[in-house]
Each structure stands twice: as structure tokens, then as C-alpha cells.
Amino acid sequence: MANHIPPAAASDPSAAFLRLLTVLDTLRTDCPWDKKQTMETLRHLTIEETYELSDAILEGDLTEVKKELGDVLMHLVFYARIASETNDFTIVDVLNSVCEKLISRHPHIYGDVEVENEADVKRNWERLKLKEGNKSVLGGVPVSLPALVKASRIQEKARGIGFDWDNKQQVWEKVEEELAEFKQEFNVEEHVAIDQEKAESEFGDLLFSLVNYARFIGINPENALEKTNKKFIKRFQYIETKAAENGQALQDMTLAEMNVYWNEAKKILAH
Structure with a gap:
């Protein structure tokens, strides 16, 4: 297998995007794992990466958000690379397509349509989608x-x-x-x-x-319920930790005993 010199880090968006395309092209050509991937094999991984991005956003961890955005972006480029191999479309087609859609769906920005508020924008968006061929809102x-x-x-x-x-x-x-x-x-x-x-x-x-x-x-x-899920997990794990520290097994404790630790968790753990 040939040894490749990694392209240097870039300082502007276009060069950085080209760097990603170059790296992915190389991996697709020379890496045994990347060469085997299809849209179907990537699909569940993309879903996983999207959920990881969602978790990072809810945690307010911007370092992780940056990392997960990169993972999602890599997947999007990978799909386009696979499609280009069968001459279905390229990453250029993808980018131009989304730009054309955004331009056509924002006539109040790129045309002479007047809007008063966000609600008007959303109504125009749905009407335009129907004109484009959608059979149902x-x-x-x-x-x-x-x-x-x-x-x-x-x-x-x-x-x-x-x-x-x-x-x-x-x-x-x-x-x-x-x-x-x-x-x-x-x-x-x-x-x-x-x-x-x-x-x-x-x-x-x-x-x-x-x-x-x-x-x-x-x-x-969705955000509200997930935050409650996370809150419950933290409080329940506090109960488990305190029980272990005191040599207790949860299955042998009464609900009243567990509630003592639960109420402590509510005071100690703000979120």
C-alpha cells in the first residue's frame, strides 16, 4: 500500500473543504475498510453520528459539537463520493442543488416577495414545496x-x-x-x-x-424529554453510588431508603 503525504491544514473554508475531499478520495482508493463501504453500510453509522452530535448539543459541549460536526460532514462527503463512482451525482451537484433550493425557497431575500415575520416565511416555504411537486404538506x-x-x-x-x-x-x-x-x-x-x-x-x-x-x-x-432522561440517569446513578459506599444492594433496599438518596441527589445535582 502506498504511503501518502497528508494534505496540509487549511486556513480558509474552500481549501479546508478541498482537503477533506482529497483525504476521503485517498481513503476510498487505498483503505480496505473505506473501499468496501456503500450507502447502505454507512446509513446506520450516520444515524449514530447524528445522535452523538445531538448529545453534544444538549450537553453544551462545543468541543464535542465541533468534533461531531466533522464526523457528520465526512459522512455527507462520503455519500457523494460513492455516488460519483456510478456517475449519479457529485459533491458539486449536491452543493449546487442545496444552494438552488435555498435561493428558490427564500423569495423574500432573492426576489420581490414581502414577509412580515417568521410565520410568513414558513408559510411561503410550504407553498413553494407544493409547487415543486410535493403531493402533501x-x-x-x-x-x-x-x-x-x-x-x-x-x-x-x-x-x-x-x-x-x-x-x-x-x-x-x-x-x-x-x-x-x-x-x-x-x-x-x-x-x-x-x-x-x-x-x-x-x-x-x-x-x-x-x-x-x-x-x-x-x-x-424532544429536547425536554431527553434532558429529563439525563437528569433521571444522574440521580439514579447517585443512588447506586451511595448505596455501594454504604455496602447496600439496591434490590434489598426499600423505596423509602432509596428516596433518601434520591432527595439528596435532587439537592446536590442541579441538572
């Missing part, structure tokens, strides 16, 4: 998105063409309505069998309405 929501993210995107898309509540009070009333309907199907105070399918359906409606309310008050539900 919701057609751009990926089928494989996680359900919580998908619910938020569906609602944002519908709002973009004016299908939305007038105010947050109406949305909260819908939350209360869905909660009442769920309780009818799943009443923990009554020891009777429930219709699992109906209960699940009503619980889904309740979650969807909560996502809707979060959107109305400017909360990203």
Missing part, C-alpha cells in the same frame, strides 16, 4: 422519524399552511380533554379490566396534544 416528514419528533414536525408543517389553534389556552383545553378521555379508558382507582387498544389510542392522543402545547409555548419536546 406532510410529505416531507420522514416515515422513520422517532414518534415524538415526528409529532412535532407534523404539527409544524400543518401550522405552516395555517392549520393551527388560535391561542395556547385552546391547546391546553385540548390537553385536558384528552387527559379526561384517557382516564376513562385507564382508571387506576377502579380494579377493572381496561381495553388496552383504546387506552393506547387515548394515550397517544394525550401525548400528541402535549407536544402541541409545548410547541405553542416554545418548548422542544
